[in-house]
Amino acid sequence: MSSEVYFMNLRTKQGHNLLDKLERLIGKAGILDGIEEKDLVALKMHFGERGNLAYVQPQFIRRVVEGVKGKGGRPFLTDANTLYVGSRANAVDHLETAIENGFAYAVVGAPLVIADGLNGKDYVAVPVNLKHFKEVKIGSAAVHADALIAVTHFKGHEATGFGGTLKNLGMGLGNRSGKQQMHSDVLPEITEDSCRACGKCAKWCPAGAITVSEKAKIDSGLCIGCGECTVTCPYKAIAINWKSQPDVFQEKIVEYTAGVLKGKEGKTGFITFVTNVSPLCDCCSWNDEPIISDIGILASKDPIAIDQAAVDLVNKAHGNPHSELGERHGENDKFRTLFPQVDWGIQLAYGEEVGLGTRKYKLIEVN
Ligand code: SF4
Ligand code: SF4
Numbered sequence: 519m520s521s522e523v524y525f526m527n528l529r530t531k532q533g534h535n536l537l538d539k540l541e542r543l544i545g546k547a548g549i550l551d552g553i554e555e556k557d558l559v560a561l562k563m564h565f566g567e568r569g570n571l572a573y574v575q576p577q578f579i580r581r582v583v584e585g586v587k588g589k590g591g592r593p594f595l596t597d598a599n600t601l602y603v604g605s606r607a608n609a610v611d612h613l614e615t616a617i618e619n620g621f622a623y624a625v626v627g628a629p630l631v632i633a634d635g636l637n638g639k640d641y642v643a644v645p646v647n648l649k650h651f652k653e654v655k656i657g658s659a660a661v662h663a664d665a666l667i668a669v670t671h672f673k674g675h676e677a678t679g680f681g682g683t684l685k686n687l688g689m690g691l692g693n694r695s696g697k698q699q700m701h702s703d704v705l706p707e708i709t710e711d712s713c714r715a716c717g718k719c720a721k722w723c724p725a726g727a728i729t730v731s732e733k734a735k736i737d738s739g740l741c742i743g744c745g746e747c748t749v750t751c752p753y754k755a756i757a758i759n760w761k762s763q764p765d766v767f768q769e770k771i772v773e774y775t776a777g778v779l780k781g782k783e784g785k786t787g788f789i790t791f792v793t794n795v796s797p798l799c800d801c802c803s804w805n806d807e808p809i810i811s812d813i814g815i816l817a818s819k820d821p822i823a824i825d826q827a828a829v830d831l832v833n834k835a836h837g838n839p840h841s842e843l844g845e846r847h848g849e850n851d852k853f854r855t856l857f858p859q860v861d862w863g864i865q866l867a868y869g870e871e872v873g874l875g876t877r878k879y880k881l882i883e884v885n
Pocket of ligand 1: 708712713714715716717718719720730733734750751752753754755756
């Protein structure tokens with residue numbers, strides 16, 4: 519069995535602009551068909567870090583918003599806060615960055631809701647019972663939505679090879695402590711010099727693993743690695759350990775994606791922009807020269823098939839010698855060339871194994 523992935527290139531002519539073409543693509547792919555009257559529909563976005571310009575333009579998002587409204591749905595744009603310190607680590611900074619990047623209501627026609635709340639603590643533990651996690655921590659607005667459409671900008675990523683739909687959903691909608699769980703195989707540690715013994719971490723620790731006298735201490739025998747303390751400490755005295763093996767990291771993202779999609783069967787859709795394919799993630803506060811020329815936009819009901827199709831399209835395209843690829847622009851696998859330590863296929867193979875979709879696809883062009 520293969521899945522259908524619909525594709526539009528970026529050619530246009532008078533009277534047929536890209537926004538109209540996107541609308542046709544979405545219609546042919548049928549990704550809004552599961553939306554019912556009054557459904558709250560989450561449009562999972564990446565609003566772009568401040569200073570990054572590679573994210574999907576808000577004018578395209580407005581057309582998706584209009585499509586959802588046309589089905590009677592109530593769309594909202596959403597993403598969860600970041601773990602790293604940047605311009606989207608809490609809802610206030612995140613919303614300001616999104617609006618600065620053009621995602622104002624006046625432009626997109628829908629409200630913005632930060633999925634895991636003001637400081638990343640607003641999540642639902644979704645049971646998945648998979649290899650790494652029994653349950654995953656997903657931003658509550660995404661869980662409580664009736665339907666979900668992921669709008670993804672496809673690009674490179676140093677830890678997953680490429681960042682596609684799986685990364686947009688799994689990493690993107692994990693709350694801050696969930697992101698810590700995905701990023702780290704190692705329990706957090708207290709940096710004693712920074713600790714002011716305020717006791718906040720102990721108050722939030724669900725395992726009673728922290729005691730505070732002169733300094734906070736974590737009992738590694740009790741700690742369950744949930745990551746709550748790392749996002750709670752106001753003095754950054756609890757170190758986030760970013761170390762995670764690329765294969766384990768990818769599998770964890772897939773398990774989080776399974777949690778995001780759980781309970782929304784028949785009410786999800788995926789759109790991927792294979793444009794401005796920057797070598798690194800939109801979480802960077804810059805975007806480098808694209809590694810290929812713009813290819814087009816994909817739409818599918820299958821999150822694995824759409825990622826496989828996107829990576830295949832990128833790898834078939836001519837590499838840009840003026841990009842980070844440089845003299846290696848002729849290599850077939852551009853993401854392995856950029857990140858030789860990462861086998862990006864792991865996320866797709868594991869996603870297939872846990873039943874999220876198939877790597878086999880039929881590419882259907884829409885004009
Ligand atoms: S929250 Fe931070 S500063 Fe306060 S006791 Fe815990 S580690 Fe120390
Ligand atoms: S990671 Fe979780 S369980 Fe471990 S000390 Fe921090 S809050 Fe407690």
